[in-house]
Amino acid sequence: MATFVSNIRTLEKSAVIDLVGDLDAHTSVQLERAIQDLIDKKQHNLIINFSKLNYISSAGLGVFMAFIDDVRSKGGDIKFSNMPDKIFQVFDLLGFPMLYEIYTDEKEAVEKFNASAA
């Protein structure tokens, strides 16, 4: 059984979700719940940190698709950061870089959020 953990940190006005382990069809439900909780708390500036993620399946990618319209319509965004090459290849293959902003470091994403809020 794949292990997966998502930890949430608050960085200035944004929430950073650290993904650890394998994100597949089973564990994606967990991430879905975590993101829903943040949205319920009116947190719409979401940064997903992939540095510790080992594997992502198509169902895992679907989680971000499920929330992106909702978050953007509320003036927020989901931004990706710290992607290992392996993970980036999967995103790149499907064309996700065209739909999401991807940063090498989460700080850039935070600054981006701060700038858009100002």
Place this chain on the structure above:
Amino acid sequence: MQQTRITYFLFALALVCEALLLFFDVGLFYAQRARFLVSPALFFIKDLLAVAALVALYLLIRRRLQRAALPDSQLWIEPVDAFWRGFVFFGSVIAGLGLFSLLFAKTEFDINPSNGIWTAQSIYTIFKTHLATVFGGSLMLAALVVLERLVFFRRVRNTQSNFLATIGFIGISAATMIGGQPGETMSVPTILFFALAGVMMIINAFRLSWVLPMSRNDKVRSLFLVLGLFIEIGVLLGAQNGEQHFIAYSSVVGTFFAGVSAFLLLYLLTTFFSILSYLPTSEALEKKSSEIRNLYAMSRFVADMFDEEKIYESLVGYACESVGSSTVAWFDVYQPRTNNGKAVDSNAAARMPNVQWNDKRGYFKTVAQQNISEDAIHLFSEKAAFIWQEMLAHPQIIRIDDVETDTRLTKSSSPVKAFIKRLGTKVGRGNSLVSSLVAVPLMARTQLLGILLVAKDVEYGIVKDDLELITTFAEQAAIAIQNSRLIREVIDKERLQQELLVAQKIQLRLLPQSPLIVKGYDMDGVSYPAYEVGGDFYDFCDLSGDGRISKFGVMVADVSGKGTSAAFYMAELKGVLQSLCRIYPDAPKELLIKANETLARSMERSSFISAIYAVIDTDKSTLTVSNAGHCPMVFVSRSEQKIIRLKGLALGLDKGPRFNRVVSEETLPFESGDTVVFYTDGVIEAVNAQDEQFGIERLIETVASVKHQSASDIKTAIFNAVNAFTGNGGAVRDDLTIVVLKRC
């Protein structure tokens, strides 16, 4: 047959003896009148006849009672019933004898002052003697049988011998009187044995085990009947001179009856006081025994009750019944919410509109109630909302002894105010149903299932015993509810399994049964789902439309997610592909653009499909490929091997603008000996024990090493290579699809 014959014999015996006795007595009367000297032997014969009649009568009555016995009853006849019948029969005999004395004068005896011997006043005396003995005596014998049964109830080792000793002593005492004339003084042995019998009677008279299990009502009735019987027997023996007539009938029988009636009176006396002393506690006793019954019933139903709503109803019913009269009870089931705010069981919610408590975590609903209306529950729950709140935070028993003064319910706890308030409720709006209450949580390990609330209309109405019982019921019901839920879960799981099976069948039919047969080309494909239902898809389509295939398409796709929804998207993709491929036979890019338009409209936002589509033109010997976010195609020719990377976006992610901007296509020459491989991420993302991925490089090497073999062999070689790579400890994490196309 034998039985009836014995009955007839006994009846005849008693009748003949009685007739002879009557004959003797009448003769004796006239003989005495005429002052004939009567032989004492005559009294001897009379006693023998009387004893024979008595024994025959006793046996008859005993057999009759035994035959009328209730099945499985040690008592043969219910005590209350016996007392009632005895009361009526003794009453009738007394009335009959009284009437006889009234109609005929001089029915008693004169006593000879010189020797104390009695002489009948008239011939009517003889008749009264016989009437009294036959009817009164029969009743005495019947009473003796009933007495025996009562004494024997829950017998211990000495019970039977004690009883037989009593009867034996009475019998011996009576036997010593044989041949005596009526009125003769008792001899020393007679008195001695009678005294012994008396001692044994006292021992027997305390065998009253049958009193305790009687219901309160029966005890009250018995009390009066026993008193009545006592008086009646006294009247029969005393006021009606019954004892004198028994002795006149026969001194032996008379003495025996004297003993029996003494026994009877003593027993009635102890019975009376026993009932009297048990009466105040009998309600408590009844309650206890009903508690035990209910507990037993409750534990039985835990084992075989699977309908949750029935469990709720029974729980409330048992709780009400056990705590006593004017108890109300209801059960609030707890429904936690899932993370997206939807109730777990929205169906159940629709059926039960009476929500008691509602917040973000979940809500309580009253699903069973007894002796109380929904409105009354609502009224109370508004006042005592803290119960439900507390239960959610710390599930434990909550007890309110007095609703009016409890500080958790009312701000002011002044007893005077409470008293006035209580007076107000009693005089004004009628009695409040809830004055004291306990709330018991039903737990399944740490999870709260619901709350059982039991209330009484008096303050301090629920005592510790009640609470213990309610808690036991609650625990039993919690187990039953848990069982029923587990069973429902299993059923649901099975249903899901069935659904998956259907999806699996659909999916298998969507994949091509066999590759296309195209002259000069060799192709093969395979798809292994990681779970029951995967998301991978491949297809071949003939684009030429005439018999000779000069143009055909190959598609490999991966639907995000798994299971039933993936199978349906796959079906949709196949439909879209089959309808578009003939419209755009030369333009894979156009086909993907149109497919994206259609799919983006209908697919769920979180789902998408990565797809690669290639068209092969056999006349021009070209292969044109376009990619929508799928794994790149591997191309291996005689001289080189390469990966054809194309920009693109998966189907269903974007409604059109972005997709159309980035999607591209490339046309390659496709010559003899060239091989292309399409695959899904299951191939390159398969990992070994060291968590290394199989990767695209290994795939190319594998293909290159077997490029001279047939498409089918290449396919198998790739599959074997992936399996060998994952080996022990590795895993193919996703569905695995391989399609190989080769120009011979």
